[in-house]
Amino acid sequence: MRVRIRHPQGSITLTNLQAEYTIAQLREAIAQAIHITTPQSIRVSGGYPPKGFTDDSATLQACGLRDGDTLNVTLTETTNVPSPAPVAQTTTTTTTLPFDPQTMEAVQMRGGILRVRHDIQVANELRKVIAACIGENPAIYSDVMLGQERGKYMEWIQKSSAWGGAIELSIFSQHFGIEIDSIDVQTGRIDKFGEGAYAERVLILYSGIHYDAVGLAPTIDSPPDFDQTRFPVGDDALLPAAQKLAEILRKKHKYTDVATFTLKCQQCQKGLKGEKDAQAHASATGHTHFVEYE
CATH class of the missing domain: 3.10.20.90 (Phosphatidylinositol 3-kinase Catalytic Subunit; Chain A, domain 1)
Known part of the structure; x- marks a missing residue:
């Protein structure tokens, strides 16, 4: 193997x-x-x-x-790991592109390159995890907490157009037994789920609509399957590096301004503008299924 x-x-x-x-x-x-x-x-x-x-x-x-x-x-201990000997049979050697902080959406740090990874292939499986957890815990995830009838929420969250949020991240934290730190690209705000409960964490960036994973790649051109995505919570250098990555994306306007973006209600086809407009529409009609459109 x-x-x-x-x-x-x-x-x-x-x-x-x-x-x-x-x-x-x-x-x-x-x-x-x-x-x-x-x-x-x-x-x-x-x-x-x-x-x-x-x-x-x-x-x-x-x-x-x-x-x-x-x-x-x-x-789990602070240990200096020497670079593997070049003659060892188990060592692989990689040639890498030069790191250019001016053009690349990545942050160089000790141990590799911190960058955003877009992976939509696991989305369907993650949606199933959410629906299953809600279905198995009716006392925790009630109609009141979800903002609508549980069955409808479970059906909605499994659609590709559905937006996840704090409820979903909290479920993931408990299901996978890990702290999840979410960084808002537009504001720099950090929300932590499972803080203090786990020894490791994962990082995600929130762009206003989507959540993307953050991985530590060994080189700028290495494939995603070489990434480290699980980190000790005691790694003091990691979170500042992730905030710097969010800042790079913010300067390039790689986020959606939820105050001004345009939406459409999938239930009545009404056009809406911004998160506040969507919330008002949801309160007045009970509709909660929105999609972004240009």
């Missing part, structure tokens, strides 16, 4: 793993490859949104890992 490993100092590829290896054995293999003497300080996660693998006795096959997968590695 060949598995890519994205770690704090770059990336490696392990080529001799077996499906029956346990997570403990995987950590030992990673520790040897990146020259760490304490395998127990290694935290491994994978998938999207990424989940941590915490059961040391579980096999790679039982965890759903397959040949060619990419895993993210973080360290």
Whole structure:
């Protein structure tokens, strides 16, 4: 089994793993490859949104890992990770484009390049997660909390035109067991979901309409599957870098001004302008299904 490993100092590829290896054995293999003497300080996660693998006795096959997968590695201790030796068989060498802060929508920081990743392929699965959670917890997600009848909300949120918000991010935080930090591109405001409850976090940027993931890429031209998307909450350099990334996008006006954008109510086809107009229309009619249009 060949598995890519994205770690704090770059990336490696392990080529001799077996499906029956346990997570403990995987950590030992990673520790040897990146020259760490304490395998127990290694935290491994994978998938999207990424989940941590915490059961040391579980096999790679039982965890759903397959040949060619990419895993993210973080360290629970402050440890300097030396660059892998160039002669090691598990090391991959990458040529990279020069980083140009004037033209690229990215922030260079220790360990890689922080950038926005647009991934619409997982949207349908995430919508199903929301609907399932709401369906399983009627006492928490009542009609009053949702602003409409639960069944209609569950049906609506699974449509591609639906907008997610605080309710959905709160659900994701609990479902995936991770803090979610959302940064508003237009205002720079940071909203945290699951703050203080989890050891790791993911970052997203809110552009007024859409939420996009933030990933730490080893190089400016590396593919998304090499990204690290799960970070220790104690990483003090990460959030300022993400705010700087939001500032770059704000200066390029890569956001939608919700006070002035135009909408259409899908239920009555009425044209609306701005979030305030949409809220007034929803209060007067009970309609809540809007789409943006030019």
